[in-house]
Amino acid sequence: MDYRSHWGRSGMAVSLLSLAVCQVVLAEETATVSDGEQLKFEIKQLKLINERQAQTLREMEQRLYSLESGRQAIQAEPQKQTAQNEVVKSAAPSSSVDNIxxxxxxxxxxxxxxxxxxxxxxxxxxxxxxxxFLALDAIFLGDISVDDISADIYTFDATGRYNVNDRWQIGATVPFVYRNTSFQRNVNGVGAEATVDEADLGDITLTSAYKLFNETASRPDIVWNLSIKAPTGSHPYGTPTVTKSVTNASGTDTVTYPKELPTGSGLWSISNSLSFVKTTDPAILFANVGYTYNLDGSFDDISSTSGDQPGDVRLGDSVFYGLGMAFAMNERMSMSLSVSQRISQKSETRLEGSEWKDIFGSDGNAATFNAGVTYALSDKLSMSTTLGIGLTPDAPDFSLGVKFPYRF
Structure with a gap:
């Protein structure tokens, strides 16, 4: 065998083997590099997936929190409204409104x-x-007299009111009356004057108030009032008169006046009325309308002349109304303005065995303008003041009043 050809074949084999080994090594290295890149890629993808999942989780948690917060707010709103209503119901109104x-x-x-x-x-x-009398329709022949009657009336009263429940109230008023009246008459320039005063118990009044309707947005608060006045004061019927004369160089003047003054009407009376109150912030509107019926009464003497003349007396019935408004200035003080009027029919008398006869000038029309201020001295005690100015001749020229209600 030719060693050169053998060596050549052997070298070729070695070369082929080396080439194969190199390819295997290169393949392994290439595989190693490819696996690393793939692993890096997969890790990167997993990180992205984790970040997206984390973001999605955060969004879902935020949405869940919003839903739960909204549900709690919805559930809490009725409780809040109920609590507010309870606070409103439990909170007492201001003293100024109570006074009104x-x-x-x-x-x-x-x-x-x-x-x-x-x-x-x-x-x-x-x-x-x-x-x-008038002569020739122009010249007056006779005397001109000036009659002057001045009266001062002081009324001290005590009133008690008891609420049976939240709709019904009963009460009573016991008055004590002091009257001082001055009578003057001047005809001939002399002038005669007399003064009479009287102090006694007045007519006791029993009252009842029942709330028919509570105030709403379209309807006022409506209360039905019933009062009965008993003739506990001294009556004016059969009161004797006294004549006083004053004489000087100019002549003689006489004045006739009652011996005593009454402190009551002497008759039972029943008043029936309705009162209304409507709140229109910041004012409170109020009104009332009613009718007073006087019962007949019999007396041993109804005439001022000497001797007893028994008979009956019938005072004229009357209708009355009032309207006004009030303002709560602050928590303790309030102010009110109102107008009231009472129109009375003629009274009648009847001597025993005769017919009813009208009493001349006994009908009346009393209208008054009223201004009042109330102030709460404490949570239970208040002071109420009123000023009344007469608008018609039958009404007082003016009146002043003060009250101190104490609430238990």
Whole structure:
């Protein structure tokens, strides 16, 4: 065998083997490099997936939190409204509003109320009286007299009110009356004057107030009021008169006046009325309308002349109304303005065995403008003041009143 050809074949084999080995090594290295890149790629993909999942998880958690917060808010809203309603219901109204309701309507929030009050009224009536006749329709022949009646009336009263429940209230008022009246008459320039005063118990009044309807957005608070006045004061029927004469160089003047003054009407009376209150922030509107019926009464003497003349008396019935508004200035003080009017029919008398006869000038029309201020001295004690100005001759010229209600 030729060693050169053998060597050549052997070298070729070695070369082929080396080439194969190199290819295997290269393949392994290439595989190693490819596996590393693939692993890096997969790791990167997993990281991206994890980041997306984390973001999705955060979004889902945020959405869940929002849904749960919204549900809690919805569930909490009725509770909040209920709590607010409970607070509103449990919170007592301001003292100024209570005072307005007490004076102009009826207050049902307290179990018992005691009220002490005083009222002063002044009357002054001057009348020009012509005693003579006209000559030739132009010249007056006779005496001209000036009659002046001035009266001061002080009324001290104690009132108690008890709330049977939150819709019904009963009460009673016991007055004590002091009257002082001055009578003057001047005909001949002399002038005669007399003064009479009287102090006694007045007519006791029993009252009842029942709430028919509570106030709504379209309807006022409506209360039905019923009062009965008992003739516990001294009556004016059969009161004797006294004549006083004054004489000087100019002549003689005489004045006739009653020996005593009454402190009551002497008859039972029943008043039936409705009162209304509507809140229109910041004002409170109030009104009332009613009718007073006077029962007939019999007396041993109904005439001022000497001797007893028994008979019956029938005072004229009356209708009355009032309307006004009040303002709560702050939590403790309030102010009110109102107008009231009472129109009375003529009274009648009947001597025993005769017919009813009208009493001349006994009908009346008394209208008054009222202004009042109330102030809460404490949570239970208040002070109420009123000023009344007469608008018609039958009303007092002016009146002043003060009350101190204490609520238990």
């Amino acid at each position: 309701m007490q004076e102009e309507h009826a207050l049902f929030s307290n179990s018992f109320t005691v009220e002490l009050g005083m009222n002063y009224s002044h009357y002054d009536r001057k009348e020009l009286v012509l005693e003579g």
